[in-house]
Amino acid sequence: MKYPTTRMRRLRKSFQIRKILQETRLNPEDLIYPLYIKEELEEGQKEHIDTMPGQYRYSLSDAVSEAKRLEKLGLSSVLLFGLPVKKDETGSSAYDREGIIQKAIRRLKEETELVVITDVCLCQYTSHGHCGIVEDDEILNDKTLNYLSKIALSHAEAGADIVAPSDMMDGRVEAIRKTLDENGFQDTLIMSYAAKYASSFYAPFRDAVCSAPSFGDRKTHQMNPANTDEALREVELDIKEGADIVMVKPALPYLDVIREVKNEFKIPTAAYQVSGEYSMLMAGIEAGYLTEESIYESLTSIKRAGADLVISHFTPKLLEEGTEFKC
Numbered sequence: 001m002k003y004p005t006t007r008m009r010r011l012r013k014s015f016q017i018r019k020i021l022q023e024t025r026l027n028p029e030d031l032i033y034p035l036y037i038k039e040e041l042e043e044g045q046k047e048h049i050d051t052m053p054g055q056y057r058y059s060l061s062d063a064v065s066e067a068k069r070l071e072k073l074g075l076s077s078v079l080l081f082g083l084p085v086k087k088d089e090t091g092s093s094a095y096d097r098e099g100i101i102q103k104a105i106r107r108l109k110e111e112t113e114l115v116v117i118t119d120v121c122l123c124q125y126t127s128h129g130h131c132g133i134v135e136d137d138e139i140l141n142d143k144t145l146n147y148l149s150k151i152a153l154s155h156a157e158a159g160a161d162i163v164a165p166s167d168m169m170d171g172r173v174e175a176i177r178k179t180l181d182e183n184g185f186q187d188t189l190i191m192s193y194a195a196k197y198a199s200s201f202y203a204p205f206r207d208a209v210c211s212a213p214s215f216g217d218r219k220t221h222q223m224n225p226a227n228t229d230e231a232l233r234e235v236e237l238d239i240k241e242g243a244d245i246v247m248v249k250p251a252l253p254y255l256d257v258i259r260e261v262k263n264e265f266k267i268p269t270a271a272y273q274v275s276g277e278y279s280m281l282m283a284g285i286e287a288g289y290l291t292e293e294s295i296y297e298s299l300t301s302i303k304r305a306g307a308d309l310v311i312s313h314f315t316p317k318l319l320e321e322g323t324e325f326k327c
């Protein structure tokens with residue numbers, strides 16, 4: 001059947017019709033909120049992140065209060081990032097039992113019902129800002145695995161529900177799974193940053209958490225933005241090593257990758273709408289070039305591409321104002 005019997009515009013004739021025929025919906029439980037917790041800050045202090053309008057670095061107590069406020073609005077999960085006072089060559093604050101993240105996990109698990117997810121990496125904790133152990137200006141893969149495992153174990157011991165390695169070393173999911181299992185944490189999930197690209201869209205984040213590398217870049221471990229087959233291999237390997245949830249990062253420039261991963265593996269898939277995606281939209285909106293609808297459109301598109309979970313800095317706004325796309 002075709003025109004004039006078939007009229008596609010009938011499907012769009014009113015808001016109500018469009019709404020009942022909408023195929024993809026963003027729900028509050030799809031959203032994961034990244035929280036930046038700075039050890040040095042006292043209660044009542046929060047620092048605005050200038051490269052990410054409306055986002056803050058929180059003291060431990062303020063991060064917990066913000067998490068509680070958002071939980072009342074329907075938040076289900078948080079992703080924690082720490083800014084330690086002390087940085088050294090091996091990032092020892094990252095696996096300190098009394099470290100900022102370990103403390104934050106304990107408090108959030110005591111005081112909320114939230115799913116607590118932790119970023120597992122060294123870059124915020126190392127003096128050189130790299131995601132691994134560095135010798136002779138080289139980021140060592142195998143040596144780094146021991147450290148990542150220690151970090152993940154310390155998070156699990158503090159009560160983390162999900163650990164999320166973001167370093168892109170080879171073999172890290174297997175190493176972490178083994179360490180967790182040997183220590184009785186069979187039930188701690190791993191969400192691997194499986195297809196993580198060496199993206200320029202991370203720039204505001206590196207400013208937010210002071211993790212820019214002091215020399216070189218991350219291109220020897222993060223992926224070339226031009227590659228898809230390689231992303232599928234990365235995801236396949238992480239699944240074989242024991243990942244429970246896989247992630248594609250960034251999100252909007254990589255919607256094709258999200259779709260292929262979902263089609264190929266049928267595994268819970270997360271997408272990270274990264275700092276640069278957030279700041280780009282905010283800048284456009286603040287300048288009056290874009291409207292806030294662009295936020296809903298991008299997030300709905302990320303879900304439509306196949307993401308089950310979306311990590312987004314817009315989470316508080318969506319929880320406050322509703323996740324519904326004004327179709």
Ligand code: PBG
Pocket residue numbers: 119121123131166167201202203204205206211218273274275276
């Ligand atoms: C650290 C890490 C990064 C992000 C999350 N974990 C940045 C990087 O690899 O330099 C990016 C988050 C964002 O841009 O929102 N490994």
Ligand code: ZN
Pocket residue numbers: 121122123124130131166167
């Ligand atoms: Zn890192």
